[in-house]
Structures are given as structure tokens and as C-alpha cells.
Amino acid sequence: MDIYKQISANNRQTVLILLLFTATVLGIVYVASLIMEAPPEQFPIVSAIVFGCLFLWTLISYYTGDKLILSFVGAKPIERKTHFDIYNMVENLAITAGLPNPKVYIIEDQSLNAFATGRNPKHGVVCLTTGIMKKLDKKELEAVISHELGHIANYDIRLELILITVIGAISMAGEVMLRARGKKAGGIVMAGFFVYLIGAPLLHFIRLAMSRNREYLADATGAFYTRDPDALASALEKISVDSRIESSDGMKSAAHLFIADPRHGADHGKKNLKGSSSLTSLFSTHPPISKRIQRLKERA
Amino acid sequence: MEMFIALLGVIALVAIIAVFFYNKIIALKVRVDEGWSDIQVQLKRRHDLIGNLVETVKGYAKHEAATLEKVIQARNAAKQAEGQNPQAVQASEKQLDVALKGLNINALSEAYPDLKANTSFNQLNAELADTENKIAASRRFYNTTVMSLNTIIQQFPGNLFAGMAGATKREFFELDETEKAAANKAPEVKF
Numbered sequence: 270m271d272i273y274k275q276i277s278a279n280n281r282q283t284v285l286i287l288l289l290f291t292a293t294v295l296g297i298v299y300v301a302s303l304i305m306e307a308p309p310e311q312f313p314i315v316s317a318i319v320f321g322c323l324f325l326w327t328l329i330s331y332y333t334g335d336k337l338i339l340s341f342v343g344a345k346p347i348e349r350k351t352h353f354d355i356y357n358m359v360e361n362l363a364i365t366a367g368l369p370n371p372k373v374y375i376i377e378d379q380s381l382n383a384f385a386t387g388r389n390p391k392h393g394v395v396c397l398t399t400g401i402m403k404k405l406d407k408k409e410l411e412a413v414i415s416h417e418l419g420h421i422a423n424y425d426i427r428l429e430l431i432l433i434t435v436i437g438a439i440s441m442a443g444e445v446m447l448r449a450r451g452k453k454a455g456g457i458v459m460a461g462f463f464v465y466l467i468g469a470p471l472l473h474f475i476r477l478a479m480s481r482n483r484e485y486l487a488d489a490t491g492a493f494y495t496r497d498p499d500a501l502a503s504a505l506e507k508i509s510v511d512s513r514i515e516s517s518d519g520m521k522s523a524a525h526l527f528i529a530d531p532r533h534g535a536d537h538g539k540k541n542l543k544g545s546s547s548l549t550s551l552f553s554t555h556p557p558i559s560k561r562i563q564r565l566k567e568r569a
Numbered sequence: 570m571e572m573f574i575a576l577l578g579v580i581a582l583v584a585i586i587a588v589f590f591y592n593k594i595i596a597l598k599v600r601v602d603e604g605w606s607d608i609q610v611q612l613k614r615r616h617d618l619i620g621n622l623v624e625t626v627k628g629y630a631k632h633e634a635a636t637l638e639k640v641i642q643a644r645n646a647a648k649q650a651e652g653q654n655p656q657a658v659q660a661s662e663k664q665l666d667v668a669l670k671g672l673n674i675n676a677l678s679e680a681y682p683d684l685k686a687n688t689s690f691n692q693l694n695a696e697l698a699d700t701e702n703k704i705a706a707s708r709r710f711y712n713t714t715v716m717s718l719n720t721i722i723q724q725f726p727g728n729l730f731a732g733m734a735g736a737t738k739r740e741f742f743e744l745d746e747t748e749k750a751a752a753n754k755a756p757e758v759k760f
Contacts, residue, residue: 353695357702357703361699361702361705361706362706364703364706364710365706365709366710367600367604367710367713496709
């Protein structure tokens, strides 16, 4: 599939996954109300309230989310004066992408990884490890930066933030319901079990599927900007050897933002090369690197 | 009665489609204009840098007066062409590329060690190389937007609204990248 078709296909898939997600949220509210034996006429109002609260919650984390991750991983901002080459590399790629110039941050780490954050292109941030800047050649580094710019341009960060916030809120609601006391407590606690143990994890799966889908899209978008899919493919090969970042340990929620899984690094990529672990890939925020490389190389 | 409502529905649908395409064409047209203006900004920067660079080199490379003069002339011509249509700008920039290649700044700095040691010269050279990259980047973006605009105003139903939106087919902006004398080669287009 050529790059244009890949981009369209990925966008279509996003819509489908989003619909699935919304339907699942509605489904969870419905089943929970059934368990609690709430009268069915209340369903529309209850859904409206739930969606209203989720929306408010999301709005709050939307505006505070991006600064958090940068301080978590110990990323430091750089300027054009001190890092002329890398700063210009990012700026020039942003020009090609038609994006406002993002801020550039660096993580002192030998592993090869990169991520993008920022709730919209105006507040875009690209972060690179010192390892990746050293070990990739110019074309490969440009390909990686373009991939990250692709995330920013496609508003992936915002999308993920929304999904994670919704899941978090629903999960918390489930937890709260588990602690219900009083007359009708039985039903509420049962519903709480359902929401917390079944509903939230289900949403989590969907969100992981979305994350993988957006990674493919960012690969295709990045390749489109540079007109050089092979450079990204070769960069991914180098990255698959070592993408683990120690400082990101314990950061489950942000793992998806990195170009390669920062929690597992090498093993994750190698295992999937054997094709035996389609199950583990369901749990992963990133598609298997071998598959990503394959898609990039198919340009027919 | 039903006929009337159905007719109203069809008219509403057509109106919605019309507004959608009209607005999309306008948005793309504005983007193309913006893309072109960004290229102009980079080209102006290039002309200014070349002017400064030549001034710096003049002091050190006294035997190169003739080639330097050629560069200045080409650069002045390019400055004159600023703000004109893509074809005119393309032509004058290509002339400037040829003149710069004749000057061969890298060989010059090797031949005149004093020049090579001069910090202004090195800074200007680095800035010029970066500007060449920025020109390539904004050129690529511009051409992408031109492609989108040209496609939508030639396809149906965009072609119906192109005239209304004041949109015409735009030219691509091509520079022969192998002619560049800058230290950094622009990335190869492999597609």
C-alpha cells in the first residue's frame, strides 16, 4: 500500500476504533444500570451525566498533561544557540510538515528513543535521547523526528489523553461503586465489580488498539514528510535493539508516546519477530517493529 | 407535500456540499499562498546571507574578485526577482546556484586559512547551509499544498466551485538540488 493509501486506511481505522470505544462506554453504563436495577427510562439521563463528567475531567487533564511527562523523564530543553544542528533539523522538518516550530528537549540516556507531546501543534514538543542522536545517521534521525512530528500533526497526543482520562475516570467510578454502603448497596457493588474488572480493562484494550493504529499512522505520515520510508525502516531496526529508558520505568501511561516501547526495549521487538506472540501484541502500545518495517517497505 | 419536502432536502444537501467544497478550496488556496510567502522569506534570508558572506570573503580572498563579482550580480538579480511568480524566481535562483558553485566556498576556505579561521565566516556559512535546508523544506511543503489545491480544483465537484473561489492551478516550485554549493546536501527525493 502506498503512503497515501496507508494514511487514509489508518484514519478510517481510527474512526472505527473511536466508535467502538464510545459504544463500549455506553454499554458499560447500560450494563451497570441493569445490575443496579435502575429504571430503563433513566438510561439517557445517566449517560448524559456520565459523558458530561468525563468531558469536564478530560478538559482539566488536557491542559495540564503535557508538562508532567517532561519532568517525569528528566528531559531538558535546548536552544538553537547551543544545539545548532539538532535544533535546525527539527525546525526544518516542521517547516516541511507545515507545523509551528516545536520545542526541543533532550534526555541523557544511551538508549535510542524519542517522543512527542503537546496538546496541539502550537504547543508541540519533540524529545530525543542523547543515544539516538549519536547512533542514527542524519537521514534516520530526520525520519524519527518526522515520525514524532506526525504524532503532533495528527493530534495523537490529544486523542490518547482523552482516551486515558476517560478510562481513568470510569475505573475510578468503578472503585467508588465498590465501596457503596446502605440499602441498595448490593447492586451498586456488583455494578462496581463489573465496571472496574471488566469494563475498564475492555476500554483499555481498545485504547491499546488505537495506540497501535496511530503508531502506524505516524510511521506513514513521517515517511510522507521525508519522502523516504527506507530511512525510517532502517532507524526502527537500529532502535529495536535498544529502546529501553530507565527513567521511564513506572510510567505506564506515557509509554505509548515514545517511538518504541521504552519499558521493554530489545526483547519485545525480538519476540515479535518470531510471530509467536500475537497475544502479547494485544497488550502492547506499539505494533511489533518487524511489522512496522514491513509496512514501510511495501510501497507498491 | 412530500415532493416539496424532498426537493427542499435535496437543495439543502447540495448547498451543504457547495459550502464544504468552497471552504475547502479557500482554505487550501490560503495555505498555498502562505507556503509561497514562507519560501520568499527564506529566499530573502539567503540573499542577505550571501551578500554578507561575499563581503567577508572579499577581505581575504583578493584573487577571487571576478567570481565574487559574478555572485554579487546573480544575487542582485535574485533580489530583483523577489516577489514575482514562481517561474521568474526559480530562474533567478538557479542562476545564483550556478554562480555560487563557481565560487566554491568550501574550496575557498581551504585555500585561504585566514578565512577558514574567521568566526564570522564560519557562522555565515553555517547559517547559509541551514537556509538552503529551510528553502528545501518550505519548497517541499509548498509543493504538497499546490498538489492538494490543483487536485481538488480539477476533480469533480471541486472544479465547479474553483472559479467562484478565485482559485487557479498553481505552479510547482522546482530547484535543481544537485546544483547547490552548500555544505549540506538536501535529502534525496526517493518517492
